[in-house]
Amino acid sequence: MNLGRWMLNMNRESVIKWKQVLESIILWFASKLPDPTRENVGYPNSLILLDIEDRFFSHYTNDSKTPLFRAAWKTLICEYDHDPHYRHIFDWFLEELVEETLKGNWKPRPPEHPPGGWVESRPNGLYRGRQFASLIKSS
Secondary structure: OOHHHHHHHHOHHHHHHHHHHHHHHHHHHHHOOOOOOOOOOOOHHHHHHHHHHHHHHHHEOOOOOHHHHHHHHHHHHHHHHHOHHHHHHHHHHHHHHHHHHHOOOOOOOOOOOOOOOEOOOOOOOOOOOOHHHHHOOOO
């Protein structure tokens, strides 16, 4: 059974219900955390995450999901900054994505995506305009 089909067709209502629960928990948890700023984070890569967050919100225009994404970014940066366990797990995950991208295994987003709720100069996708594009091994 295809997972996407199962989630979208066979169990759509249940998935939507539980996603709402998860979103509520993320919003609640983030409301308990201080706002991470360039002045109060202590780990150097946290500053990079703040910069990436700024770039993300310069493109993201879906007002209905903005509070959720703000809460998710806040949670990510706070956890990354204060907890070495989560920080190093995230670093490992990022390193794995970079390796798979450079090997040509990680598929880029399609041209002109994401559609709707996203504003970015065109053309985009397929690693266009990315400095690392020339380093990717072709399969």
